[in-house]
Amino acid sequence: MIPACPSAEWAFWPEREDLSAEFMRLLAAAQDGGATIAECLLVARQTRRGDELSWHREWISVAETSRNRADAALAAGHMATARRNWLRAVNYYNAAVLPLDPADERRRASIAAMQECARSFLKFSDPAGEVVTLPWLNGHSLQGYFLPAPSTRGPAPTVICIGEPGHRKEEFLFKLAPHARERGLSMLAVDLLGARDDDFLEQIVRRPDINASISHVVDYLCSRADVDGDRIAVLADGWGSSFVARAVVREPRIAAAVCDGGLWDLHERAFMANRIMLRDATIVPVPEVPPIARNIDCPVLVTVGEDGWLKTDRVRKMVQQSRNHRLDVTLKVFTAEETGAAQGHADNPTLANEYIFDWLASRLAPLAAVPA
Template sequence: MEFGAWPHVTGDLASARKNASAFLDGLQGDRAQLARQHWGATWAGTGDAYCRLADLNINKKEYDEAAEAWLCALTAFEVARRLVADDDPRKADVSAKVEAGLQGIGLSFGHEVETVQIGCGDLGDFLAYYLPAGTPNSRAPAVICVSNEEEKGPTLLGRLLPVVIGRGMSVLVVSHENIAIHARGGSEIVLSHCFDHLSLRSDVDSSRIGIYGDGLSASLATDFAAYDRRIAAAVCDGGIWNWTRSLRSVRWMTSTDGADKDIVSVRRSRLAGLLNCPILVVAGGRGVVSVPEAIKLQAVCMAAHIDVDLVMPQLIRGGLGEEVDNFVSSDDCIFRWLEQKLAPESTQERVVG
């Protein structure tokens, strides 16, 4: 089968994500270069087909089927977005379709994505996006999700909706730019206000709130989890980004090859030890943590009995020198981990797929 050339769509989310994952895993060398030139439009067209199917199902009042078709569309648009070059005008068009898809979810799913205002006192206010877990009469876990440095909140929300819905957890999505613009210490205060917003909601269990930082926001997630001991689980960088920058500065200023290996090991353990919750480090791919550094961190943390897990997305190097990661498999793994860590203690399992 030539992935990306689908004669029809069925609205089956599991199949749509399986095909997207297989397509991304198949990108290699010349195939990846051709994908940049041709397949972006094909995947965008597939997303459009899912949107038409969703509209048809809404007209027939088949709302569950419509919601699933919208989720399939968001997955297809995310694949297209990663294939289209950043300077290609089609990139903005696909992003606009993602935002339209978010509105479609509200029409068919029964409850819309809420735009909420987070008040941060002297640090100002900003808008975030909240999707409730959809479990009435119960308090569900929630995750604060911070987009990477290149994306807005709605883009991340569009990518995460297909993997979050059905897991019984709420998500509050915020843009990296709203968090990272503040001086040192400010980002932690702003994220604490996000936590406060969730903890005051009647549908959220304040003892089971986690944080996920995408891209450079993984460092912000680490800083926040160390600052605010209420966080129950963190998908972050374990302090590696800040430590690596500091180490490079020392090397540059002293013209040496770096600190003693034992000192480095102790430093890694101390950084991770500041976190009062289980952490998951995303290594490789488009993240900020290299695989060797993540493996060293995990070894040190295991010796210190610190709860650290790793996930390593498959990275495909395209023929044009650009990189594409399999967001489908990595997001599934990340939110399966969060689902387990934020579950009631009696049902938690230490399993990462």
Template structure:
């Protein structure tokens, strides 16, 4: 019950910021309206995580996020575009494109794929507060539109998305990255291996597929899961399937990679001179001994890393802690 009450409180906070944004728009105070809308989107995301899946308020909060994404464009001058991405025989699907807002220059871009429990518009609502001012465009997709294909289909669909971005006059085709949230982190790894045009990847480093393969082999051969020879085989197999671009693994929290697995991967990659960085979780302790992932901090560190790796000129190295 306490969790539901906190969800209602955060939803009410989002509503208050939304009213403030409308008031600032009426006054033509667009900077203040933008700030208020960004605060509203963050509050709605917190509320959405706190209420139960079957709670009607969850759908109501999601609808407010979608409305906010359309209206916030009035504040900072470039609106979210709804696009139909055609993928040949695989059909077409809806995506959301947020331009960087610098029409006279070609900027980096990131393909962002939501986790398995969320839609693309929900992910964009969560990310928008950390995207403003970074000078990069994003194309946001739903996990279900990418993952629900036969083997290899997800890579083909994502290649069409990459083709779309590469053809846009406001995007630098040599500086396109990919970010996969939740199980989509595995799709991001596979795609970065498949399509070498990707310049940076926020992914699972192949751990999800490697773990499933290792467990299947152990089960079929009745071997000890902790046997050193299996670990050595697995480590070599995993490293061989890594992307050739810089990668960032978001470990812990709601992701699919545990902190211990991520640290072992980074250690093995260092020995092979493979560039792998980590974002480790910052957990917030709530009531009843519950812990919540500080998604604001994690998203900020993730997109700082992407901003650095996709910069035209190398910028000062910053710790992704």
């Protein structure tokens, strides 16, 4: 059994880095209403090491408990409690599928239950959110959750929140939506999977036009009367590639972007160049300014943790050189002393998202902030 009181240097599944990282994400999500610490520790105590199905069963159990609690609260007219429990159920269902194969029927059933909870949360939010369909490819549409800004007079500034290909949008409902709402911003949470199963992911990532997906999202937002087409931003949550940065280059209607600014693209180029240079010393080194960054016209925010995968000294150097090329780029490095220093700010996403949404609010100049 997993110990109930781990030390500061613990890992709940030392032989499974992915499950340990997921558990840390769940604990961090408690700050924003995506979990409760007590429920996380309960699952940890009951999950058996070496038994992946045990992980699945325990998270499904707590997810269904939260879902039933939400449904009971709805029936009794307690809307705030219902919304909170639907959000926690969303996160627990999402955690439950991690060790399962994409073709596993239990995975599909868990994802369907997660999406039903997300829809319930949207339906009974105030103002109510929407499930929206956005045309993209022949035979495949994008799907998003649109959460309108509260108490706005006229079209509102809007943030597109998207993760890496394969990441699902449901997490943004508790992780990012409150930050947008408190600052008078509408939010569209979107992913590339649409209504398809995870086994469709490989076909998506192989497409040469994957970066064009953001333009289709902007097309949809510009068609809405409640969205200010001149104040649309995009946020790449937990970026691990230059996917969104490449999309921003193609889309002049983006007013501000939170992404890697092309740093991962340069990192990959440098890695390959170093391997080649070991065999051929005449190879010219990779430039220190990300090629993508030279072609981004809108203001960009890059946030990194000093314990993340990219070396912060090199990031600072590349950002400074990007500024020399007149790119409007802001860099925020989160240190271990303040937390938020892990890759993707996984140890304290709340702190990072407060900074990110304050920056977005200042760039988009929302009409009015809404009290928490």
